[in-house]
Amino acid sequence: MAKGVKSTVERRLTGKRYQKCVASLFCCVLLSFLNSALAFNEAQPSHAQQAAPQASFATIVVIYIKVAGTSPPGTPDYLKSPSNEGTAGASVAIEDANITGKFLGYQFELTEISVPSIGELQASLAKTHQHSRSSANANHKEISSNQQGNIAPVVLLDMRSSDKVKAASIEQLIATIQRTLPNAVFFNVANSDDLLRQNSCRLPLFHTIPSYQMKADALAQWFRTKRIDEIFAVYGKTADDAAYLAAFKRSAKKFKLSLVETKQWQDSFDLRRAAFAEIPQFTRTTETYQAVFTADSAAQFAYSLPFNTYYPVPVVGAAGLKALGWHFTHEQWGARQLQSRFNDTFNRHMNEIDFAAYLAVTAVANAAQQGSDLTQQGILKTLLSDHYTLGAYKGRPLSIRPYTHQFRQPIALAHEDALVTHAPLEGFLHQTNELDTLGSTHTTCKDKL
Amino acid sequence: MSYRFALLLGSLMASFALPQAFALPQAYVTNEKDNTLSVIDMTTFDVVETIEVGERPRGFILSADQSHAYICASDADRIQIMDLSTHSIVGDLPSGADPETIALHPNGTTIYTANEDDALLTVIDIPTAQVISQIDVGVEPEGLAVSHDGSMMVVTSETTNMVHWIDTKTHENIANSLVDARPRDAHFTRDDKYLWVSSEIGGTVSIFETATKQKVKTLSFAIKDVYRDKVQPFGIVRLKNRPYASLALGPHNRITCYTTDHFAVEYVIVVCRPL
Numbered sequence: 001m002a003k004g005v006k007s008t009v010e011r012r013l014t015g016k017r018y019q020k021c022v023a024s025l026f027c028c029v030l031l032s033f034l035n036s037a038l039a040f041n042e043a044q045p046s047h048a049q050q051a052a053p054q055a056s057f058a059t060i061v062v063i064y065i066k067v068a069g070t071s072p073p074g075t076p077d078y079l080k081s082p083s084n085e086g087t088a089g090a091s092v093a094i095e096d097a098n099i100t101g102k103f104l105g106y107q108f109e110l111t112e113i114s115v116p117s118i119g120e121l122q123a124s125l126a127k128t129h130q131h132s133r134s135s136a137n138a139n140h141k142e143i144s145s146n147q148q149g150n151i152a153p154v155v156l157l158d159m160r161s162s163d164k165v166k167a168a169s170i171e172q173l174i175a176t177i178q179r180t181l182p183n184a185v186f187f188n189v190a191n192s193d194d195l196l197r198q199n200s201c202r203l204p205l206f207h208t209i210p211s212y213q214m215k216a217d218a219l220a221q222w223f224r225t226k227r228i229d230e231i232f233a234v235y236g237k238t239a240d241d242a243a244y245l246a247a248f249k250r251s252a253k254k255f256k257l258s259l260v261e262t263k264q265w266q267d268s269f270d271l272r273r274a275a276f277a278e279i280p281q282f283t284r285t286t287e288t289y290q291a292v293f294t295a296d297s298a299a300q301f302a303y304s305l306p307f308n309t310y311y312p313v314p315v316v317g318a319a320g321l322k323a324l325g326w327h328f329t330h331e332q333w334g335a336r337q338l339q340s341r342f343n344d345t346f347n348r349h350m351n352e353i354d355f356a357a358y359l360a361v362t363a364v365a366n367a368a369q370q371g372s373d374l375t376q377q378g379i380l381k382t383l384l385s386d387h388y389t390l391g392a393y394k395g396r397p398l399s400i401r402p403y404t405h406q407f408r409q410p411i412a413l414a415h416e417d418a419l420v421t422h423a424p425l426e427g428f429l430h431q432t433n434e435l436d437t438l439g440s441t442h443t444t445c446k447d448k449l
Numbered sequence: 450m451s452y453r454f455a456l457l458l459g460s461l462m463a464s465f466a467l468p469q470a471f472a473l474p475q476a477y478v479t480n481e482k483d484n485t486l487s488v489i490d491m492t493t494f495d496v497v498e499t500i501e502v503g504e505r506p507r508g509f510i511l512s513a514d515q516s517h518a519y520i521c522a523s524d525a526d527r528i529q530i531m532d533l534s535t536h537s538i539v540g541d542l543p544s545g546a547d548p549e550t551i552a553l554h555p556n557g558t559t560i561y562t563a564n565e566d567d568a569l570l571t572v573i574d575i576p577t578a579q580v581i582s583q584i585d586v587g588v589e590p591e592g593l594a595v596s597h598d599g600s601m602m603v604v605t606s607e608t609t610n611m612v613h614w615i616d617t618k619t620h621e622n623i624a625n626s627l628v629d630a631r632p633r634d635a636h637f638t639r640d641d642k643y644l645w646v647s648s649e650i651g652g653t654v655s656i657f658e659t660a661t662k663q664k665v666k667t668l669s670f671a672i673k674d675v676y677r678d679k680v681q682p683f684g685i686v687r688l689k690n691r692p693y694a695s696l697a698l699g700p701h702n703r704i705t706c707y708t709t710d711h712f713a714v715e716y717v718i719v720v721c722r723p724l
């Protein structure tokens with residue numbers, strides 16, 4: 001309560017909306033959500049609330065787990081991800097949620113865990129688990145016996161696919177975290193790999209970041225609309241790049257585009273010195289092309305392709321026209337308000353990972369707002385219900401695909417200076433929901449939740 | 450439903466008003482990207498004048514005697530006062546940061562404005578040009594409505610998805626009611642018995658009994674061949690001297706009329722997206 005009031009006053013006086021909350025010890029998190037479970041039962045929102053209840057607040061713990069290896073050499077400084085990428089989006093969502101929570105009796109808290117590799121996270125979780133379990137046993141016996149009624153911790157996962165991190169290893173990671181936090185609800189906020197969505201139907205895992213398939217379909221719809229048929233694809237060396245390329249190949253087939261050539265980036269010259277001489281050579285093909293698709297998640301080369309390809313044609317994908325879950329130039333449908341809240345707090349633009357984290361917290365905050373059950377089972381039931389929708393500044397309600405647990409959403413097609421449009425583009429129809437012209441709706445996933 | 454009415458709703462306007470003081474009806478449209486106000490002759494539908502106003506003009510209302518207009522200049526953090534006989538800005542009012550929408554109390558001297566970026570409602574006294582009170586409300590306050598008897602006002606918050614009920618005497622937030630996603634417009638019925646609130650993303654209209662602040666009905670809209678996520682109710686307008694209200698339904702180009710007593714629904718197709 002005090003925190004909510006304080007932040008409002010501070011905002012009014014200084015315009016600063018952000019109070020970063022980073023707790024270092026994982027056990028503190030565990031204990032605080034165990035404590036809060038009891039408080040929540042007393043603070044269930046009723047239909048018409050009297051203002052500013054003084055009763056104890058339920059606390060919903062958000063844990064942002066970032067596995068960020070060092071960026072590979074060659075990435076220009078100006079293209080490196082901001083260090084608070086993702087957590088900044090979660091913070092803004094939490095601030096919004098806590099203004100609402102002030103009226104309804106709950107608050108969200110953010111904890112960040114950042115490790116260089118999955119191996120270290122597994123080790124650190126195992127250690128924390130042991131530690132928290134023993135302290136929970138020592139001090140909170142009565143609470144641990146009542147775990148069934150617990151508010152689920154919300155775990156946001158930020159890890160890209162790499163040679164070391166495969167979709168399968170992320171599932172193992174979830175299993176590991178579940179040993180410590182058995183009732184957590186997981187949100188993938190950074191990984192677009194479609195493979196990661198294959199088995200999601202049986203996991204308490206949702207994807208707020210669009211899949212590569214959704215992004216590739218959005219680009220393909222733009223190609224079709226512009227009557228561009230012949231595409232040259234260039235991809236980098238990471239597993240992420242291979243995943244985007246695979247998705248694009250599938251889209252090309254679906255939308256009848258022709259891939260005239262596919263080529264991997266080889267790092268064979270210095271882009272700082274030789275780009276104008278070498279890129280045209282690198283992008284020279286035997287057949288002509290009308291556009292270049294790039295998959296380059298590590299920002300190794302795609303940035304140097306626009307206005308420099310052998311055939312002077314549009315570049316899309318990792319540079320030029322990008323298909324994104326969010327772009328800072330999007331202002332419609334109230335988005336300008338969210339953009340300015342974000343900019344005012346962090347002095348930088350909101351990117352799609354920030355937005356995916358914002359969405360994940362907002363999905364749970366919305367459930368809290370509606371007075372839904374906030375246990376793991378309760379949240380899963382709410383999010384997977386047939387009528388689930390979520391407002392998200394995108395002009396139409398978002399919903400969740402039952403097999404992939406992917407948030408259906410419009411995809412921004414944008415370049416550095418402006419939003420071009422949102423996909424699905426006009427004319428691409430679907431029998432139930434036009435958003436399902438982007439990405440796949442079904443998988444072979446069995447044992448659906 | 451006359452063509453004129455449909456066109457009004459269909460225009461890309463933030464707000465409009467028809468001052469009765471003029472012999473010829475005129476509509477005023479705030480242009481938030483142009484920092485101007487367009488004046489439209491409602492007999493010919495031509496823009497007859499474009500007036501420069503403060504930065505990012507959005508909300509617009511007329512004074513009680515219809516001699517002046519109050520304009521939210523959002524990026525200037527002020528409410529501007531325009532003399533309608535000369536179309537010149539004659540003064541301004543403090544508003545708090547980023548005023549978006551604006552409503553006038555029936556007493557003619559109190560103005561309410563929603564400070565969208567700060568989750569605040571600001572209450573302003575016109576004669577003294579002073580802020581009387583700032584009230585904490587939900588995230589992105591938007592729709593404002595003052596009851597006709599002046600005792601109560603409400604503000605909707607787009608991201609908190611609530612209607613906040615404010616006592617106009619004490620400026621206290623006395624209750625908060627949840628509605629469906631992204632509530633936009635709010636209207637009290639003429640007898641103040643009910644409050645109507647449109648939820649754009651939720652696709653519903655909630656009707657509250659003012660006395661108890663309880664939801665008594667939720668209107669939803671099933672339109673043949675239109676997927677439910679494209680039904681986005683927003684603007685509510687009561688038709689003068691008729692027991693009808695009209696509701697704009699978003700991107701599939703329909704508005705709906707319904708009787709305010711038994712909620713019979715009729716859909717009307719219009720030429721472009723009714724906001």
